[in-house]
Amino acid sequence: MKVLIIGGNGQIGYELRALLKAANIPHYAPGRDQLDLTVPRQIEEVIAEYRPTIVVNTAGHRNPARAETEPSRCFALNRDAPAALAKVCDQYKSVLIHISSWRVFDGMKQEVYTIKDIPNPSGVLGGSFWQGEQQIREHCSRHVILRLSWVISPQGRNRLTSILNSLTHGEPILASANSRGRPTPADDVARVILAIMRQIDCDAQVWGTYHYNAAETVDEESLAEVILAEASQYRDFPINATELFPDSDNNGKTVNACLDTTHLRNTFGIHSKSWRSGVARLVRDIYVTAKDR
Ligand SMILES: NC(=O)c1ccc[n+]([C@@H]2O[C@H](COP(=O)([O-])OP(=O)(O)OC[C@H]3O[C@@H](n4cnc5c(N)ncnc54)[C@H](OP(=O)(O)O)[C@@H]3O)[C@@H](O)[C@H]2O)c1
Incomplete structure (x- = not known):
């Protein structure tokens, strides 16, 4: 591999x-200065030279708000670049693992989204993810598309x-009780990608689309309360900093970013971990482990 x-x-x-x-x-992770994904010539040059068995994009x-103001930049990176990448991967017989998002759905469904749900993105960002996925399906037969919910990391x-940051700087915490998701540590996502790669390396024919996120759902306001409780074990914060302010981003509608992971579990035997223990671990890492290093 x-x-x-x-x-x-x-x-x-x-x-x-x-x-x-x-x-x-063995792996190679060129910076954007060495490989700009929006430049197809650079994609081909890097893959032709390195000859990876697996490419992870x-x-x-x-950023949903910025995507609305710069749609061509968003579509160039989330649709056109994966299209070019998929063609080169196919040509050089590399497997393509591509990260996508819950935003291929409009978030209006009450229950978790399964891979059988038909995407109906709302907005530029969601549309760009969905069209990017379709390009990959069309141009690279050996692909895995992994859709994620909310990703968190230190x-x-x-x-x-x-x-x-808001807590540290005594700024109001904006959080919406109408946004629901499954906060998933980035290192947990990496664990899942590695598990998928190991199966591919054993010649498993596992091509297709999968969902992954942490176990259990939480709304943004409750998540903020849990983060506050965890962080308060390690630091004192200004009293005014601990106040939560409702965020009216969703115009009162509940937006659901939660994904059903059954297909991933049945195919790869990968189980989701609890978001709560993930948050506790990352907060501890930020305030204790990193400080002690
Ligand atoms: N974060 C989430 O909550 C979330 C949820 C669902 C799905 N996803 C998707 O998962 C993927 C990874 O998420 P992430 O949170 O790890 O993203 P991230 O932290 O924003 O990292 C994106 C990386 O892409 C690089 N990049 C941007 N434009 C590029 C270009 N033209 N050529 C080459 N590299 C470029 C950035 O490089 P620089 O360091 O130079 O900027 C950065 O290293 C993204 O597609 C994201 O949309 C994320």
Whole structure:
């Protein structure tokens, strides 16, 4: 197994690199200066030279508000780039593992989304993810598309770091009781990607689309309360910083980002871990483990 990671400095890419290094699996994670995914010539040059057996694409536009103001940039990265990547992977017989999002759905379903649900994205970002997926299905037969719910990690911008930043700086915590998801640590996503890669390396014919996220659902407001309780074990925060403010982002509608993982579990034997213990572990890492290093 020889792995090319695109987006290796992002939340998931960073954790995947660490796992591959620990497992002694040969890999290469060029920075954006060496491989800009929106430049097809660079994709072909890197793959032709490195000849990976597996390519993992963790690069993508993921900001819904910015996507609305820069749709062509968003579609270039989330649709056109995966299309070009899929064609080159097919040509060089590399397997493509591509990270996608719950945003292929509009979030209006009350229950978890299964892989049988028909995507109906709302907005530019969701549309770009869905069209990117379709390009991959069309151009690269040996692919795995992995859709995720909310990703959290000690670094980068995500729900965990945003709430901790607000706490530290005494700023109001914006959180919506109408946003529901399954916060999944980036290193847990990396664990899942590695498990998939090991099966592919054993010639398992597992091509298709899968869902992964942590076990159990939480709304953004309750998540903020749990993060606050966890962080308060390690730090004192200004009293005014601990107040939650309702975020009216969703215009009062409940938006559901939760995914059913049965297909992944039945195919690979991968089980979801509880989001609550993931949050506790990451908060401890941020305030204790990292400080002690
Ligand atoms: N985070 C979430 O909550 C979430 C949820 C569902 C799905 N996803 C999807 O999962 C994937 C990975 O998420 P993440 O949280 O790890 O993302 P991330 O932290 O934003 O990392 C994205 C990586 O992509 C790289 N990148 C951006 N544009 C590029 C380009 N043109 N060429 C090459 N590399 C480029 C970035 O490079 P720089 O370091 O140079 O900026 C960064 O390393 C994304 O597609 C995201 O949409 C994320």
